[in-house]
Amino acid sequence: MSNFQKNPEVVISPASGAIVSPIASRLEKVQWWLLAVILAGLLALYFILTDEQMTRVFFAVAGYVPFDPTQPGTTGAITLLTRGIGITLRTALSAYLLAVTIGLLVGLARVSSNPIINNLASLYVEIIRGVPILVLLLYIAFVVVPIVADALGLSTRDFPNEVRVIVGLGIAYGAFESEIFRAGIQSIERGQMEAARALGMNYFQAMRHIILPQAIRRVLPALGNDFIAMLKDSSLVSVLGVSDITQLAKLYASSTFLFFQTYSLLGLIYLTLTITLSRGVRWLEMRLSQDRR
């Protein structure tokens, strides 16, 4: 085997284990799928920049309203922050922060030895995981929020749709994040907790200083993946009439009949966001594995 590797004419392929030429081995390492996506993205960018119709479609989906002297209220200022991409990113990020917070607390509750806390947490996780996210969003927006508003003596209008979907997505994803945290905590060797306790730390001190820092490091890639999933699932909020990019695309396509252009662009916008993020997660994963001495 080492003879083969010294010979420049042949190389053992890392993927298949077969003996191949050096060029073929190099070609194997290229991530073709990524190249294809980047190429499609560049092509789309070319059309957006050169084709007037595509420019309009892109602005409509992204949520940008260009300045038009004949239309009142079109200042040309950045409307992206309040519509389209801004809504999508803001919803995903806020809901994700909520989900991670819930997930951490519920994850801790799931590993608690207190049977009441433990069972309540399990109940939450099992119920939320068993209901489709779309159904959960509708339920929270149209059932839970009115009940809560009623109880607080407020009007349902005090709860904007954007807040409802953030809470809904946060609660839904909180169940998944809690399982990630639980798995991370349980993956830490028993001896770590014992050593911390033997040094006199109480349970919470040991969790905070010894167990969680290690557990969170281990689950960071999984948490990152869920942020990508959250970004995609934020498209569900369009059913509640929140003007994220999916909603804007739906409206624009049905009024112009430019289905192909609109939905292709919509898909590409999501891909650009998710693939950028997933590359980031990969990078993080690699850095952490190098760090793990």
Added chain:
Amino acid sequence: MSDDIIIIEHLVKQFKNLRAVDDVSLRVGRGKVLVIIGPSGSGKSTVLRCINHLETPTSGLIMVDGIHVDAKASHINAVRAEVGMVFQQFNLFPHLTVLDNVCIAQRVVRGRPAEECRRVALTQLERVGIPEKASAYPSQLSGGQQQRVAIARALAMNPKIMLFDEPTSALDPEMIKEVLDVMQDLARSGMTMVCVTHEMGFARNAADEIVFMDKGKIVEQGDPETFYTNPREERTRAFLSQILH
């Protein structure tokens, strides 16, 4: 009553189908070194872990320096603050540097200011002979070095008693000596120690008393010289012939 810092009376620990410790009574005098030996599964580690309540005894009484070790959290924490423990698998905190490993409990439990933690930590690392590794991470150290850091970590809390749970069993042979040397120094300095170990050299040099356990019971106990050269019980002789080759 003599000056016994650890008193164990009629200790029983029952796991589901296994009586790991079966009516064990022991006393350890202040400044004395007790070595517990016995085949695996004899309950020796469980006795040790009951002393600082890492295992909850099923029944029996444990007193450590006048504190009754029962389920009361305040008692347990009070005892743990006086008892240092060293584990077979070192159990260093891998996300912290050596210095932080030795500092963290001082800071979190004792509430010492950072500068004092550092000073105490460096003193203890000096004592176990590896002050130069203070900024390394545990995984960059050899097994012997890791175990010495673990000893320094326990000592930094100024314990009155040190428990050693097979501290050299996970080490490569050439690293055992450096750990035993540290333990021997510690014994000479007057520390009360309870050690589960099969290192006969250490037991003969440092121990004041040897306890041999089998199947959860104490079979024989006595001073090291008589114990190794002239054991009374047949079971002890059989075990010693196994480990002495």
